[in-house]
């Protein structure tokens with residue numbers, strides 16, 4: 001009981017849960033916004049589809065399934081097909097028979113569709129329980145752990161309490177994150193009507209369970225909870241029982257292997273057991289409700305969901321028992337000595353051969369290897385790559401406009417102004433002509449068709465006239481601006497530049513990623529030394545003060561500016577790819593949003609300056625993170641505190657809380673003000 | 674050039690608490706032992722010498738120059754083992770020494786060569802590749818000592834370097850310290866009085882932040898002559914006497930009980946001891962002074 005209380009009253013547990021919940025919500029909110037754009041595009045089509053689906057489509061589907069299965073089973077009986085296939089058809093008919101009575105009901109479904117598509121939550125849910133496991137393992141290994149083990153209740157009973165604590169943390173983590181998503185999506189998209197049958201939503205057409213939407217949501221949550229708990233237990237067992245190197249290998253094989261099986265195996269292959277009897281299938285759980293598939297167990301069909309649940313339940317029991325036996329009763333029970341031995345041999349050889357570096361490289365090694373900086377950079381790069389694929393900028397191509405741009409884009413010269421004035425005059429004449437001919441056509445009583453043709457010609461001409469008038473106005477506006485302020489300005493397409501300089505969901509994602517990367521990378525840089533109490537010793541050496549700090553500073557400046565350049569570069573390159581920057585040599589005041597700035601350089605230089613300023617902002621942030629982190633007792637605290645200070649306000653802003661705007665660090669990083 | 678470290682009127686306050694009170698002393702080549710009870714201010718003195726903390730008052734001069742002004746130059750002259758082992762648990766002993774070598778500004782070749790030599794000296798060659806986190810207390814202490822000796826420092830400031838070492842290692846390293854102390858200044862704080870007795874040229878006695886004495890061990894022992902006595906008697910008598918002299922040490926042998934008393938003057942019935950050692954000096958001056 002004490003143990004449970006200790007874990008739940010620890011500020012760290014609560015803080016981690018809070019941070020994860022907010023982070024999850026922030027990312028989910030961004031995702032909802034982009035998705036809602038897609039939904040809006042296909043809204044018309046979708047609503048028609050839903051309409052037919054609800055009125056007749058689903059019933060048709062059911063009768064189709066039954067008919068098809070029946071037909072095939074007759075064929076099968078004739079052709080002596082393998083018994084599994086025959087039985088599977090009978091099973092299919094039985095499964096779908098009961099669903100005929102469902103009364104489908106329409107309602108807001110985009111929220112649920114977004115929930116289905118958003119998978120990051122599943123992985124975020126794992127983090128809090130895994131952190132607790134790490135903490136428990138540290139406690140096990142500490143002197144205090146040894147002391148506890150000597151007491152009467154310090155073994156099995158303590159272990160059981162700890163497992164209960166782990167379960168409760170997993171439960172709260174799932175509730176906060178998965179429940180938070182539902183809440184947010186219902187606020188954002190509207191009430192999903194929880195008490196209608198799940199099959200009312202087209203995505204769940206193949207679902208064979210008669211559930212309401214609310215029940216489905218709860219069932220998903222329970223699946224996720226068990227998967228999270230089970231994965232956390234596996235980590236606990238492996239990390240406490242195996243030597244470090246072996247434990248990495250074992251985890252890669254078991255957890256990573258399952259993940260790969262789940263991701264790579266397609267449901268249709270005959271050997272699909274590893275895909276379904278898999279913890280990640282249970283963690284994701286989408287498939288069980290959106291697909292229909294029976295597994296072949298000794299030529300009897302058995303639902304994929306049931307198979308998965310039974311397999312995972314057996315696994316859970318096995319792991320729990322092994323946890324109790326190996327960690328509580330047999331501890332210290334450690335395997336993998338041999339692997340560790342060879343690993344250490346290799347490391348010894350490497351450290352003799354390559355271990356000796358200058359102070360700068362030593363600090364880098366500490367940052368990148370001991371503090372896992374390299375891993376963070378790799379993860380950032382991977383996320384950056386997915387960002388690269390996600391970022392899209394659309395421009396409507398209007399060929400007539402393109403022709404106009406061709407002629408008038410660039411410096412606003414007198415020649416161009418007179419040319420456009422001429423052009424407009426001619427167009428006005430045209431319009432006048434067409435007006436007369438329409439009038440004429442009506443007057444002389446031509447056929448409706450002829451009148452309509454004349455009218456459409458008139459409309460076209462008017463349209464063109466308006467276009468040119470708009471362009472002329474824009475040209476004159478630029479000219480006046482130049483005359484009023486004395487700053488040079490051209491008339492150019494501003495689209496790409498506006499994307500680049502103004503705030504958008506895409507650039508916010510870059511900023512969020514950069515912020516996370518900086519916090520994870522640099523929060524521990526000073527705390528690491530505090531953690532081991534190494535400062536008195538290090539500071540007593542010749543280069544232990546300024547020299548050491550200078551090396552750290554160089555790493556911070558270098559890495560943070562590279563990260564900023566890369567992440568914002570992704571954004572800029574994506575814009576260049578899809579929209580394209582034209583007239584980079586134009587003066588910067590050509591872009592309307594930049595007109596308030598009191599200096600004038602070319603756009604190219606301004607972009608360079610802007611990027612440099614973003615890099616500088618990133619460096620300043622990194623320094624702030626490092627400085628705050630170095631005030632903390634250990635790296636974990638430093639990370640948590642920096643996340644609190646830097647991530648929390650930004651993430652809350654992302655979910656739409658306006659008061660925190662001044663503390664929206666992403667804005668500051670991206671320099672939109 | 675002879676080494677000479679002069680500490681003048683050194684004082685350190687932690688808030689209103691004075692941990693070190695006007696300590697003045699001159700350290701010359703050889704080992705200077707630093708004795709004092711827990712909390713007497715030994716570590717504080719050493720941290721002031723390494724300029725890890727700001728002093729409240731006073732000066733520390735090395736060959737006539739204030740060490741604060743020497744800055745990095747001073748720090749390149751010293752080797753320091755802190756009392757609380759501040760080691761990176763997840764690096765190996767060799768990596769840690771390489772790191773320290775880079776901090777001390779050694780060149781790569783020197784670093785490699787010295788690291789190999791020092792690992793041999795502290796008898797950690799076989800474990801050099803293991804993570805420090807897996808080391809025993811004594812092994813960590815030896816890593817620290819090796820780190821202090823890197824870069825051939827002129828001044829060694831050793832805060833309980835032999836704590837937790839087994840007798841064999843302790844004697845080996847003590848001898849080594851005595852060996853290198855011939856041309857260097859070594860300040861050695863320890864609770865193992867016998868270590869100092871064997872190697873120290875002089876001893877500082879620190880009591881509640883004040884310097885009681887700075888003398889050679891022989892002089893200190895001589896000054897304690899006649900103030901150390903043995904009282905032989907039965908168990909009951911010893912119990913009574915022990916209440917009066919709580920600093921006494923009870924010994925047991927075939928004849929019965931004996932109480933070794935450090936007092937001035939000695940109580941009646943005491944036989945002055947002939948075998949006075951530094952341990953007795955410690956008992957006479959410093960015992961009963963726990964912070």
Ligand SMILES: Nc1ncnc2c1ncn2[C@@H]1O[C@H](COP(=O)(O)OP(=O)(O)OP(=O)(O)O)[C@@H](O)[C@H]1O
Pocket residue numbers: 687692709710711712713714715716717718756964
């Ligand atoms: N950072 C600090 N803040 C406040 N008081 C301190 C601090 N460091 C030390 N002290 C106090 O200063 C006094 C001297 O401490 P110091 O560590 O120098 O003792 P010591 O002689 O090294 O003792 P030990 O033999 O236990 O190592 C003690 O009373 C201690 O409580």
Ligand SMILES: [Mg+2]
Pocket residue numbers: 715716717756832
């Ligand atoms: Mg001390």
